Amino acid sequence: MQTQEKKYRRPVFTVIEPYLYLLPILIIFGMFVYFPFIRTLTMSFSIVNSMGEIVRFAGLRNFKQLLTSDTFYNSLFLTLRYAIRIVPLQIIMGMILALLADNRRKKSSPIRVIFAIPMAVSSACASIIWLLLFNSSTGLVNYIIHQQINWLSDQRMALNMIVIASTWLSLGINFIYSYSGLQSVSNDLYESAQIEGAGYFRIIWHITLPNITPTLFFLLITNTIGAFQTFTQVKLMTQGGPGNSTNVLAYSIYREAFLNNRWGYACAQSILFLIILLIISIIQFKVEKKGVFYQ
Amino acid sequence: MRPTSTWGKVLFIILQLFFAGIILFPILYAVDISFMPAAQVFRYPPNLIPTLLNFSNYRLALDNAPLLRYMLNSIIVSTCVTVGQIILASLAAFSFSHFAFKGKNLVFMMILATMMIPGESIIISNYMTMGDLHLFDTYIALILPSLASAMSVFFMRQTFLQTPKAFHEVAKLEGCSNLRYLFTLLLPISKGSLGAIGIYSFINSWNAYLWPLLVTNKSNMRTVQIGIGMLQDPEGLGYGMIMGGIVIILLPSLLIFIVGQKQILSGTLAGAIKG
Numbered sequence: 001m002q003t004q005e006k007k008y009r010r011p012v013f014t015v016i017e018p019y020l021y022l023l024p025i026l027i028i029f030g031m032f033v034y035f036p037f038i039r040t041l042t043m044s045f046s047i048v049n050s051m052g053e054i055v056r057f058a059g060l061r062n063f064k065q066l067l068t069s070d071t072f073y074n075s076l077f078l079t080l081r082y083a084i085r086i087v088p089l090q091i092i093m094g095m096i097l098a099l100l101a102d103n104r105r106k107k108s109s110p111i112r113v114i115f116a117i118p119m120a121v122s123s124a125c126a127s128i129i130w131l132l133l134f135n136s137s138t139g140l141v142n143y144i145i146h147q148q149i150n151w152l153s154d155q156r157m158a159l160n161m162i163v164i165a166s167t168w169l170s171l172g173i174n175f176i177y178s179y180s181g182l183q184s185v186s187n188d189l190y191e192s193a194q195i196e197g198a199g200y201f202r203i204i205w206h207i208t209l210p211n212i213t214p215t216l217f218f219l220l221i222t223n224t225i226g227a228f229q230t231f232t233q234v235k236l237m238t239q240g241g242p243g244n245s246t247n248v249l250a251y252s253i254y255r256e257a258f259l260n261n262r263w264g265y266a267c268a269q270s271i272l273f274l275i276i277l278l279i280i281s282i283i284q285f286k287v288e289k290k291g292v293f294y295q
Numbered sequence: 296m297r298p299t300s301t302w303g304k305v306l307f308i309i310l311q312l313f314f315a316g317i318i319l320f321p322i323l324y325a326v327d328i329s330f331m332p333a334a335q336v337f338r339y340p341p342n343l344i345p346t347l348l349n350f351s352n353y354r355l356a357l358d359n360a361p362l363l364r365y366m367l368n369s370i371i372v373s374t375c376v377t378v379g380q381i382i383l384a385s386l387a388a389f390s391f392s393h394f395a396f397k398g399k400n401l402v403f404m405m406i407l408a409t410m411m412i413p414g415e416s417i418i419i420s421n422y423m424t425m426g427d428l429h430l431f432d433t434y435i436a437l438i439l440p441s442l443a444s445a446m447s448v449f450f451m452r453q454t455f456l457q458t459p460k461a462f463h464e465v466a467k468l469e470g471c472s473n474l475r476y477l478f479t480l481l482l483p484i485s486k487g488s489l490g491a492i493g494i495y496s497f498i499n500s501w502n503a504y505l506w507p508l509l510v511t512n513k514s515n516m517r518t519v520q521i522g523i524g525m526l527q528d529p530e531g532l533g534y535g536m537i538m539g540g541i542v543i544i545l546l547p548s549l550l551i552f553i554v555g556q557k558q559i560l561s562g563t564l565a566g567a568i569k570g
Contacts, residue, residue, distance in 0.1 A: 017473065018394035021386040022402060028383065028443035033409045036420030043420070052423050100311050102296055113556050114315045120552035121322065122502035124520040125541045129321045132328065132534050138336070140324065171318060176559060182296075190296050200298040208296065229415055232504040236524055250415045257419045258509065270416040277413055 044271045048264035062268035072269065074244055075252040076276070078159065082248055083227040086163045090223045091216065093167060094174025099204065101175070102182050112179070119172030123232035130165035131237050152238065155245040162233050162246055169233070170226065174219060181215025182208065213292040221284055228277055249273050322545070329353065329538040336534050352539035356526070359536065362543055364515055365522035370547070372437045372507075372518060373500040379442040380496045381489060388451030389477050393463055409445045415505070422509050436510040437518070441500055447492050454488040455481060490558035494551065501548050519544040 047058040066072050097115045118126070133141050134151040142149055151161045185208055193203045209216070231250040234240060240247035240255060247255070253273065257266035298307055327344070328336055329352050356362060390396075391403055421440055430436040458481060466476045482489065507518045517525070523544055526537050552559070 015396075018390040018396040018399075021390035021394075025383045025387045025406070025443045025448065026402070028439065029406065029409055031424065032421055032440040032443070033412060033417065036417040036424065037412060039420040039423070040417050052426070096310075097314055099296070100307065100314060104296075108557070108560075111311055111315060112560055113553070114318060116556065116560060117318055117322070117549070117552065119559070120498060120548045121545060122504070122520050122548065124502070124504050124523050125325075125545055126321065128523065128537060128541060129325045132538070133321060133324065168318075168321065179560070185296075194299070200296075200303055203296060225413065229413055231415065232520075235504075235508075253415060253419075254505070258422075263419060267419055270419060274412060274416040277416075278411060281411070 040267045040270050043264055043267040046264055048267070050261040050263075052261075052263050058264065062264045063272070065265060066268050066272065071244065071247070071252070075247050075249050078245070078247065079228055079249045082159060082163065082230070083224055085160075086166055086227050087220065087223045089163070089167050090170050090174050091178075091219045093171055094178040094219060095216075097171065097175040098178035098182050099208075101179060104187060115175045115179075116172045118169055119176065121169065121172075123166075123169055124236060126165060126169045127233045127236035130161070130168070134161050134165075153242050155242055158238050158242060158246045162230070162237060165237065166227075166230060166233055170223070174223070177215060177219055177222075178212075181212040181218075184215075185211045217284070217288050217292045221281065224280060224284065225277060228273070228280075249276075325538045325541050325545070328535055329542045331535050333533045333535055352533075352535040353543065355533075355536040356540035356543060360522055360526055360540065361514065362519070362522060362540055365517050365519040366544065366547065368434075368437075368516060369501055369518045369520075369544075371434060373497050375434070375438045376441045376500040377493050377497045379438065380444050380447050381493060383442055384444060384447035384451045384492070385477065385482060387448045388455050389473075389481065391448075391452045392455035393473070406445050406448055409443075418505065418509070421506075425510050431510055432513045432516045434516075437507055437516075440506065441496075441503070444496065447496065450488060450492055451485070454485045458484060487558065490555060494555040494558055497551060498548060501551075 043054060044062055045058060045060070047055045047061070049055050101109070101112045101115055103109060131152075133139050136142060136148065136150045136152065139151075141151070149157055151157045189207050189211070190203065193207055198206070228248075229250050230248055231254065234246050234248055234251040235254070238246040240251050249269070250273070253266050253269050256262045256269060298304060330349050332349055332351070387406070391399065425431055425436045462480065463476060466480065467473075471479075502520060503518070504520045504524075507521050508524075511517050511521060523537075523540055526540050
């Protein structure tokens with residue numbers, strides 16, 4: 001009897017076994033990604049009271065309000081401007097650091113550890129340190145550049161201040177990715193180029209860069225998404241000010257939802273935020289098909 | 296690849312030092328200020344070297360905010376997130392890499408699809424879920440949503456796929472159960488990837504800001520990042536004290552970074568980009 005039961009039970013277990021291993025992660029994703037996604041979508045089409053309860057279906061009302069609001073367009077273009085300024089800077093800086101640290105003969109070197117360090121610094125700490133560095137009267141930045149720029153209260157400079165702080169913050173991770181990208185370029189290519197008498201910059205331009213386009217593409221995607229998600233720096237350095245000049249999308253969602261309790265409106269903004277990121281990613285993947293060469 | 300001419304080499308070293316300076320400068324500046332008495336911080340032109348080693352800012356920071364409690368909270372949360380994320384990701388990756396079953400590709404795509412949904416866009420709903428469950432100001436609220444990471448599943452799967460299938464066959468013949476195989480053989484030989492994923496998720500969790508800001512209100516449940524932001528609020532407390540607090544909370548993550556730098560720099564994670 002017992003053996004028969006065993007024979008019967010085993011195949012059932014074998015069939016469900018792989019699903020059991022997936023269950024825990026799917027429960028978490030279900031609770032904290034799939035369900036909230038649907039809930040956000042529902043709320044974006046609803047009138048939601050200040051307690052966060054859905055009052056009734058509102059159709060496209062929230063979206064109409066959003067798309068006729070100057071504040072939203074300000075946030076959207078601000079975020080785009082921010083991304084256009086910071087993403088190339090992040091990629092170029094990451095590449096420069098990687099090229100400087102690239103040394104095939106050494107297994108480990110202190111310079112690589114130093115270049116990666118910003119990775120270990122939290123955005124909260126970095127924001128506060130940079131805030132002090134940008135202090136208009138005693139900050140070191142003004143002292144070094146011999147200017148009296150009022151970074152915090154100047155509408156044109158506040159965003160740049162966040163660009164600089166965020167670029168520094170992302171140096172570590174961009175360096176790590178660029179550096180491991182560089183390691184995929186084979187030594188033979190370099191050696192034959194050197195025998196041909198090509199100089200350093202020509203080798204970088206004609207051999208290294210074309211060979212690491214997958215890495216460059218990866219950096220483009222991750223940095224763009226990261227730029228759109230910038231929140232901590234804005235919250236701690238400028239709170240969206242002065243005069244909304246740093247009120248980027250992620251911060252504006254936070255402000256509408258958690259400071260103004262306009263939940264439905266903030267959810268509509270969340271959905272548009274997601275769609276915009278999706279469109280940008282799709283465009284970037286289209287470009288990838290043309291310009292990225294996988295070996 | 297390095298330049299071959301002597302001038303090139305010299306220029307290379309100068310540039311290396313220059314960029315190392317840019318990177319270290321804000322951190323050293325924070326350390327520097329943390330040793331200065333208030334009067335010296337606001338002097339113009341700025342003083343670069345504190346006239347004497349002065350630890351009073353550290354004591355002030357520790358007196359003004361329960362920094363050690365914040366740190367304990369952060370350590371509990373980050374450790375649970377790291378361990379939980381590795382266990383959940385390993386189980387899922389094991390399923391994807393060692394079994395054939397119906398709907399495998401669909402489930403895998405569903406998990407990867409979560410990467411396309413930025414956390415900020417669903418944070419309002421997650422906040423409300425926590426409110427519905429009465430979980431504000433609990434460790435569960437801080438930990439639970441970060442336990443599942445599609446990135447970790449993806450990288451663990453890549454790692455598991457690289458281990459020879461024969462290992463699993465032999466283990467099965469020897470009568471070793473699948474779970475035991477996963478925990479006693481597969482995970483130990485994937486140490487490198489585990490280390491890299493673990494360090495990334497620990498540092499990410501340690502540095503998290505928006506979510507802990509939303510789900511904690513009580514001072515004794517705050518994480519270090521929120522705590523350090525709060526130090527900033529009351530005016531007149533002085534930058535010296537704030538920088539003292541920053542240096543205190545920077546130490547653990549810098550320490551973990553230096554201990555784990557081999558795993559981070561080995562490019563285990565970055566290597567998977569090309570896949």
